[in-house]
Amino acid sequence: MLIKLIFSILILVFLQSCGQDNHIRTYQLAKTKAPVNKPRVETPEKKSTGFSWTKPGSWIASSGSSMRLASFDVPFSGGMGDLSVIQLGGTGGSIEANVNRWRRQLNLDSQSLFEIEKEMIDYKGGLGDYKIIRIINEELDSAFLCAILPAGNQTLFVKLSADPKGIREIETDFISFCSSLIISI
Known part of the structure; x- marks a missing residue:
């Protein structure tokens, strides 16, 4: 009985909503003002996590x-790279484990710590000494440029994903970005 009553009410509501007038209705809405474009000024960014950095002007913050502590779309002549900054406690795992995880993401075989360390390049930046490694799979036309930055009792991992040509093109900006990372108070 209750179901019939509910069904009858639904049919009445449906029929009531159908109008007999067959004319087109138009509405006018007030226009909202577009935001004024301010010139982009690249200043060091300070995150609530206690780190700050200076990004290259062409990089676009992304979600x-x-x-991720930070994400950027990184344009290059052949497309757009994706850069991520991740913060992990302690060492965030061994160098060998992290590099081989990245290698597997590019369908490459694992390497020994000795082989990995031969390919790593040492740099010095705002957080102190850090390492960068290029991981390239030419067959997949995919590559990573990765930095491992110890920062006290934690480690920052910066990873840029692009094609091999893009990695080579963006490398100088990547190194500048990694070197600009500092602990901010």
């Missing part, structure tokens, strides 16, 4: 996963 990433909740694990």
Whole structure:
């Protein structure tokens, strides 16, 4: 009985909503003012996590996963790269484990720590000494440029994903970005 009553009410509401007038209705809405474009000034960015950095002017902040401290779309002549900054406690795992995880993401075989360390390049930046490694799979036309930056009792991982040509093109800006990372108070 209750079901019939509900069904009858629904049919009445449906029929009532159908009008007999067959004319087109138009509405006018007030225009909103477009925001004024201010010139982009590249200043060091300070995050609530206690780190700050200076990004190259062409990099565009983007939304990433909740694990990311920062994300950027990085344009290059052949497309757009994706840069992520991730912060992990302690060492964030061994160099060998992290590099081999990145290698597997590019369908490359694992390497020994000795082989990995031969390919790593040492740099010095605002956080102190850090390492960068290029991981390239020419067959997949995919590559990573990765930095491992110890920062006290934590480690920052900066990873740029692009094609091999893009990695080579963006490398100088990547190094400048990594070197600019500092702990901010």
